[in-house]
Amino acid sequence: MAQFIDRPANLTPRYSGDDTELVDQIFHNAEREIAKLDQQTLFYKSFILDTRDYILDNVENGFYLKHDSLSLLVNELAAGILDANQLHLDDPIFFIKSSAFVNAGSLMINVFEIDVALFATLDSKDELAFVLAHELAHQLKYHVAERIVLNMEYDPEGKLRSEMQRVVKGVTSNERLSEAQEAMYEYRNSMRRMELQADSLATIYMRKAGYDPAEGMQVLNKLGYSACTSEVAMERLFLRLFTSRFKPKPQWFVKSLPMQSKQQSQFLIYKTDSLESHPHLEARVKALELIVQDSVSTNELKVNDVWREVIWSGYEQRQFDLTLFYLLIYIDQTGHDSFSGTMVGLLLNDLYWARYDDNPENNIYQYVSYRTPGYTEELRFVNNVLHHMTKEDYLMTGFMLLSNREVFDRTNEEHYYLLYHFASLLQENAIADQLKIMYFKQFEQTKYKTRDFK
Numbered sequence: 001m002a003q004f005i006d007r008p009a010n011l012t013p014r015y016s017g018d019d020t021e022l023v024d025q026i027f028h029n030a031e032r033e034i035a036k037l038d039q040q041t042l043f044y045k046s047f048i049l050d051t052r053d054y055i056l057d058n059v060e061n062g063f064y065l066k067h068d069s070l071s072l073l074v075n076e077l078a079a080g081i082l083d084a085n086q087l088h089l090d091d092p093i094f095f096i097k098s099s100a101f102v103n104a105g106s107l108m109i110n111v112f113e114i115d116v117a118l119f120a121t122l123d124s125k126d127e128l129a130f131v132l133a134h135e136l137a138h139q140l141k142y143h144v145a146e147r148i149v150l151n152m153e154y155d156p157e158g159k160l161r162s163e164m165q166r167v168v169k170g171v172t173s174n175e176r177l178s179e180a181q182e183a184m185y186e187y188r189n190s191m192r193r194m195e196l197q198a199d200s201l202a203t204i205y206m207r208k209a210g211y212d213p214a215e216g217m218q219v220l221n222k223l224g225y226s227a228c229t230s231e232v233a234m235e236r237l238f239l240r241l242f243t244s245r246f247k248p249k250p251q252w253f254v255k256s257l258p259m260q261s262k263q264q265s266q267f268l269i270y271k272t273d274s275l276e277s278h279p280h281l282e283a284r285v286k287a288l289e290l291i292v293q294d295s296v297s298t299n300e301l302k303v304n305d306v307w308r309e310v311i312w313s314g315y316e317q318r319q320f321d322l323t324l325f326y327l328l329i330y331i332d333q334t335g336h337d338s339f340s341g342t343m344v345g346l347l348l349n350d351l352y353w354a355r356y357d358d359n360p361e362n363n364i365y366q367y368v369s370y371r372t373p374g375y376t377e378e379l380r381f382v383n384n385v386l387h388h389m390t391k392e393d394y395l396m397t398g399f400m401l402l403s404n405r406e407v408f409d410r411t412n413e414e415h416y417y418l419l420y421h422f423a424s425l426l427q428e429n430a431i432a433d434q435l436k437i438m439y440f441k442q443f444e445q446t447k448y449k450t451r452d453f454k
Helices: 020-035 044-060 068-084 116-121 125-140 143-154 156-169 174-208 213-222 234-241 281-292 307-316 320-334 338-357 377-388 391-402 413-425 429-442
Strands: 093-097 104-107 111-115
Touching: 020 044, 020 093, 044 093, 044 104, 044 143, 068 093, 068 125, 068 174, 093 116, 104 125, 104 143, 111 116, 111 125, 116 125, 116 213, 116 307, 125 143, 125 174, 125 213, 143 156, 143 174, 156 174, 174 213, 234 320, 234 377, 307 320, 307 338, 320 338, 320 377, 338 391, 338 413, 391 413, 413 429
Parallel strands: 093 111
Antiparallel strands: 104 111
16 A cells, blocks of 8 residues: 555656666666776676675665765765775766665665665765765775675674574584574674774775765764654654644553564574674774774764655655654654655555554554564664554544645545545545535645545
């Protein structure tokens, strides 16, 4: 049922296969890197082609934002960092990726992905400069290629999967299991070493380009889900979705068992502090403090001009707990508007059907993860509430919210369509009929017309 209305027109356009100049550049970069290979490095060809196809699929599926101002900012900062350090990369391509997760990555063929959520958390150009310098360091030091070799050498995932299967069958030995764990340790240790090297080089690169490493490294506190914190109590933020006619229920706020925050059991064998692919935040900060002689502070999220795109990205990716967290912050700082009404209505409608269907193709666990490692307490709170709400709770919350005069936008077709669905499902037939009349009277050329909505 997800995304049964059109994407809001005022959001950022996306790249597509029709952007032939970009597509040609991706092909060109791949062909150039393949031409550099010799007999010893020819095995990289398949990885280069896989990377090319991954990027082209993302372009075709609209995963990259055509955000001119952000793209200009990223390209200018990256070029400045390279020039100041007398470094060179052939035709780098920087994509702003539709993602509610806060991260950035370096791919083969000189392609970089920066999640749009990162821009929602930034407080300065120094922070963006740190991220870009870090990813440039990965590319310049051939870390992507090195990871491929390390994975081929150690095959950590394959060995652990094999041994876990043997454990289940009761035929493995402590010695074989230790060998699999050691392979994972060596692989992850090398990965962490690369991350620390990229951090260290990033401070050098950005300082030469005129940016402040002490300010820039504050972005480390915002990666992943780390920025999902609020000084305002989450219970209070939730109240913005309700009126005196329908209030949140106390049982929604009962904490679930701590096990909900854990990884799946098969991952526990190597998902320990010493076996993560990235050093823990404290270790990265401590290492950088020796260089910049400063400390890192945590900054609360503040709504900015890309916030709506982040919220829609989370909705597209079915990360409904993360999306609702962003929405609660958005509403708290800006008040209710047409966009927030649409998004809350969409989330609650989809969650209703996920509860109602109760089938593998559309169930609540596809929208609200049962396992929440890495979540902040605030984000886990939102996750917990959504699990405790019943399908009737979703309906009533959506119906009461959109029927609120402060929220309902008479110029927004989505509001009529969503409120009609809530009214129909609650068997408020008179209201549903009235909404249909109002909708087709208000809009001459309608976007929404179905068998029962006409």
